[in-house]
Amino acid sequence: MTTYLITGGAGFIGSHLAQVLSARGETVRVLDNLASGKLQNLEPARQGKGEFSFLEGDIRDLATCREAMEGVDYVLHQAARPSVQRSIEDPLATHSVNATGSLNLLWAAKEAGAKRVVVASSSSIYGDVEPADAPKEETLPPRPLSPYAVSKVAMENYCAAFYKVYGLETVCLRYFNVFGPRQDPDSPYAAVVPKFLFALNSGQAPTVFGDGRQNRDFTYVDNVVAANLAACTAPEAPGLAINVAAGVSHDLIDLLEVLGELTGGAAQPTFGPPRAGEVRYSLASLDRARRVLGYEPLVDFREGLARLAELARQGRYLS
Numbered sequence: 126m127t128t129y130l131i132t133g134g135a136g137f138i139g140s141h142l143a144q145v146l147s148a149r150g151e152t153v154r155v156l157d158n159l160a161s162g163k164l165q166n167l168e169p170a171r172q173g174k175g176e177f178s179f180l181e182g183d184i185r186d187l188a189t190c191r192e193a194m195e196g197v198d199y200v201l202h203q204a205a206r207p208s209v210q211r212s213i214e215d216p217l218a219t220h221s222v223n224a225t226g227s228l229n230l231l232w233a234a235k236e237a238g239a240k241r242v243v244v245a246s247s248s249s250i251y252g253d254v255e256p257a258d259a260p261k262e263e264t265l266p267p268r269p270l271s272p273y274a275v276s277k278v279a280m281e282n283y284c285a286a287f288y289k290v291y292g293l294e295t296v297c298l299r300y301f302n303v304f305g306p307r308q309d310p311d312s313p314y315a316a317v318v319p320k321f322l323f324a325l326n327s328g329q330a331p332t333v334f335g336d337g338r339q340n341r342d343f344t345y346v347d348n349v350v351a352a353n354l355a356a357c358t359a360p361e362a363p364g365l366a367i368n369v370a371a372g373v374s375h376d377l378i379d380l381l382e383v384l385g386e387l388t389g390g391a392a393q394p395t396f397g398p399p400r401a402g403e404v405r406y407s408l409a410s411l412d413r414a415r416r417v418l419g420y421e422p423l424v425d426f427r428e429g430l431a432r433l434a435e436l437a438r439q440g441r442y443l444s
């Protein structure tokens with residue numbers, strides 16, 4: 126029996142990982158301090174075939190990481206203080222969770238002899254590159270524009286060093302704008318897809334920061350789950366950073382138009398000032414993901430949004 130530790134498993138992406146692994150009959154342990162995660166997100170994983178346990182705790186505490194790591198084969202490290210905006214308001218808090226917390230976790234994994242640690246990194250580490258519309262390849266040097274992006278670069282550097290120095294197998298997956306059910310629509314730091322969807326569904330005008338022509342490689346959560354599972358065993362993956370995305374970008378005005386069609390909501394936005402720390406264009410190269418992980422996006426932008434709009438219509442967005 127294989128045991129997976131999912132840090133941040135009560136959050137958006139972590140809860141999908143927990144659900145899929147538990148449905149496959151794997152042993153799943155979730156470590157989460159419920160800072161932004163919710164116990165309710167874990168219900169599908171609890172009902173799966175596999176043995177499931179939840180440890181409420183903080184990755185900033187090494188003893189907690191050690192306790193969580195006992196008997197673990199694979200670690201899927203999702204716990205973080207997400208959001209570029211939050212990191213601008215409080216960079217120390219972002220650093221302590223995303224950088225120091227990740228270091229604790231790697232140290233505990235190394236001590237316990239975990240087989241592999243797959244971590245959630247971010248497309249934000251690329252910053253703005255020239256030419257702006259070129260797909261971002263993993264070989265580009267990181268040019269972080271925000272404390273959040275810096276904290277993810279630090280985590281990636283620790284992962285690379287742990288692989289080189291201790292032989293702990295680590296893989297960094299650089300997620301590009303993930304969306305899907307359970308992503309929090311209510312927080313002041315909510316991501317753009319749930320914010321727009323819920324604004325349209327309640328007849329409110331969505332707010333666009335900037336001119337709306339900034340684009341993102343929006344990635345449905347099922348693609349991210351598939352990439353994580355592949356990254357646990359792919360022989361060439363250790364020591365690498367690998368993009369996880371759809372490989373197509375859409376700007377915010379496109380996003381609003383598609384959501385408007387799918388929901389029948391009025392899509393007239395109000396415009397606010399551009400936000401500091403955010404990149405303007407974001408498109409992933411998937412060459413490495415395809416080669417190393419055998420990755421292929423399963424669900425594209427429109428299909429993902431259609432699934433999401435339908436779940437929201439049925440009142441099952443959080444289920």
Ligand SMILES: NC(=O)c1ccc[n+]([C@@H]2O[C@H](COP(=O)([O-])OP(=O)(O)OC[C@H]3O[C@@H](n4cnc5c(N)ncnc54)[C@H](O)[C@@H]3O)[C@@H](O)[C@H]2O)c1
Pocket residue numbers: 132133134135136137138139156157158159160161162163182183184185202203204205206207208222226245246247248299300301302303304316
């Ligand atoms: N959603 C995206 O578009 C996206 C893009 C790039 C990278 N990521 C990364 O993916 C991961 C998951 O993001 P998400 O969108 O599911 O966010 P989320 O906020 O839903 O999940 C993060 C989880 O980590 C938990 N957590 C926070 N601090 C913790 C701590 N100190 N100890 C233990 N648990 C803690 C939270 O309670 C939450 O359950 C994060 O590492 C994030 O930086 C997400």
